[in-house]
Amino acid sequence: MEKKNLALNIENLSVKYKIYEGILEVIPGLSMHVEQAERVGLIGETGCGKTTVLKSAAAVLQSPPAIVHKDAIEVCGVSVDGKKGLRSVRRNVSMIFQDPSSSLNPTLKISTQMTDILKSQFPGKRKAEYGQMMLDALDSVSMPAPERVLGSYPVQLSGGMRQRVCIAMALMKDTNLMLADEPTTALDVTIEEQILDLLDKLVREKKKSLILVSHALGAIRKITDRVYVMYAGNVVEVGKTKEVFEHPHHPYTIGLMAATPKLTGSGIADGIAGDIPSYINPPKGCRFASRCPRCTQECLEAPPILADMEDGRQVACHHAGEEAAV
């Protein structure tokens, strides 16, 4: 694998916080990468550290309070450290957030906010040219009545339209890597479908790399090629999206899929008993051990490492491959 060609490369990232009760070991050591024009999903539930990973990739994780150690975080081959790194991140990364209403400034018209971005990206053009670029951008996200939208304030738009504006703004920057943090969680189902289709189409057309972070498994399945499953700060399973959804290997992934209510009406599995372990003095073995049906002595003693399986999947489990009934 040629490292230079990676859109994002994170090696051995660890993040800790010091608080009253002790030290929060949020992420013990995580590596992930995104290839050019690859669409990667990041699945995880509340508090599993997925947003922390995303923030480190975009170089916006505040440190302190976070205590960060890493071997490397590189965006398009350039380390994110220092001023030069930050500039590279700004040039190469764009973000879409969960809540489209708080990522737009409520006191400025959409046109003003979009012009600001254009001016920083393409300085020294005439007003009319900027206007045309904005219309094109809104057009590319299939915005109905783009002229009217440009003259509106964010509150005058619906949630779906605001998210379209955010995507249009993210696309105006000619970036390589797009980070989408739960972009459809705040939207209604029928609108979510439209936004996911749109993201899918745009990312394919413009050959961008995408990280889609979500707890909605269906959304990840719909538009990503490869998926990372995170649990309590660790990556527990990596593989081609289609394969992971068809045959999950890690007990956590299996439990998660089973707990999701299905359209087939086959009832709801009882979920995964228990809770995410505390990040203060986390279990020294596998962090999933206390909730795992396969747990043995080995799991309580040593943390599993993310190991390659025969089918090209990577799973962090001492009992990977033993497809016991869960």
Place this chain on the structure above:
Amino acid sequence: MSENVIQIKNLTKQFKTKFGTLTAVDDVSFDIRRGENFGLVGESGSGKSTIGSMIVGTYGPTSGSITFRDEIDISRSSQSREPSLKQQIQLVFQDPGGSLNPRKTIRQILSVPVQLYAGKRLTTAEVEARIKGILEQVGLPVHYLDKYPRAIGGGEKQLVCVARALAANPQFIVLDEPTSALDVSIQAKITNKLIELQKKNDLSYLFITHNLCLVRNMCDRLAVMYLGSICEYADTAEFFENPRHPYTQMLLASIPVLSDEEERLKPQKIKSIGEIPSPLNKPKGCPFHPRCPFKKDICSQDTPQMREVSPGHFACCHCI
């Protein structure tokens, strides 16, 4: 013949706002049978939560009626309701964090309904015994009684909310998106617990949600709402096999699913288009017509009437 717990007839609720009159619920009728888990599904602005609020009495309806157990008219706000009525109809909110007082321990929270609805003065030991019994029913350990809400997880908070509703010993519980704020693995636990409690305590539920998959797996019947009106209303199995209303089909087609098997169950011919209009300026005629791929001229002029398309299956569309 099963008895109805709740019967809703021509229920309408309008709110006066700065921008004009907002019709949140528009001429809605349905009934919830005894021992039934009735799903009320809709996207934002569909008026599903407004119906729930009227049943528990946050406010009264503008017109129409709500009848409890075929005899008691409850079309008014909670202040004018009998205490026994408040006891029989309970409520669980979507946001478990916000619905528990952060300054009270779980014990203090649960003792409020226990004492309020006991009908007589209870001794501390009686209250304690009852609280412990309820906590056990929802499956939380007893030492949680001394914890504050912030010290427990989201799913556990929601279980405390359920316990608080159960403490009143109700017949009917309105569940307003009880699992929407929770993670999938926890959601499963709560929904299964809710089903278990329903059977054990002979409860009826109104389950308000936007998640059709959840309804598929836990409700007996359901109604789908769009912009204040019911589009379709049927038994769960019949509904998912044979969705008739174009909006219902669009909703089903939009669900992001986990397997090809489920993918095949979705209506194939329809694709989601358009925006949900603001309830403040609802389209004339059928509220869904601007997004409907099958619309005819009549759809933009006349409001369609609810019709029985097959026994027990109602839909509200000109084109069926």
Place this chain on the structure above:
Amino acid sequence: MMTKELKANAAVEQGQNPRIESLKKSWYKFSRNPLSMLGLVVVLAVVFVAVFAPYIVPYPEDAGLTTKIAESFQGPSAIHLAGTDEYGRDVFSRMLIGTRSSLVIGLLVLAISVPLGVILGLVAGYYKGKLISRLIMWVTELFMAIPPLILAMVVCTMFTNGYLFAAIGIAVAWWPWYTRMTYNMVTSLSNELYIVYTELSGVKVLKILLSEMLPNITSSIVTKMSLDMGSIILTASSMSFVGLGVQPPEPSLGAMVSDGIQYLPEFWWLTVMPAIVVVLIVLGFNLLGDGLNDVLSVEEK
């Protein structure tokens, strides 16, 4: 989960109260901020001085009408830490005793204005939009429109001049701020789901106000009380500066500053020393208030 449960069980067995645990945590956060700690130390020192002033001052007799002409106008020295005044009285002793009266006035004002303001605020907030609420808020705003010092002076001159009436005078100007704050907090609390729930279940209004709402606003009230203590002492000093409140010969910080002005600049300690004490007290209470605010507002999340 297992470990968590074990830990919790252990906590229960050891008799650890969650309330005490949370207090410990608050104290940890508070103690990590040096400014808050400074405030706490100053306030504790002020309270200590106020309680024990008559027993610890070097010249207790100087609180009254003693004259030692031979010792008048001495600068700060080892014998008279803050010098002496025109009658030869020890300024340091008089300052400590003056601190006592300042603190007593402050406590009196809070004792009157906080219960009054909070009760009115609770009622007005709960019945928002009703006549009683509008009436209360109308009176509140009326009182807020008049500068506190002037209002206090009016009350003081209308009745007898002295300790108690100075406190009443300031309290009359102070309660509206508590009403206003409580009103705002109660109206926003009314939208919280747990309040909605108790209302729907038919819990009595008095119980909702006292057992559901009040615990949620106490931390803000306590914080405001600490911050206000400084301002009240300052107001009391301003009043004694113009001759209202504590009456001579009893020492008060404001009056000492005011009396000393005529001897400026040669005998600067007569003004500067008590002024520094006022500043120190006000600063101490403000720092403590800020510290409490940080800790308690985090606690709510």
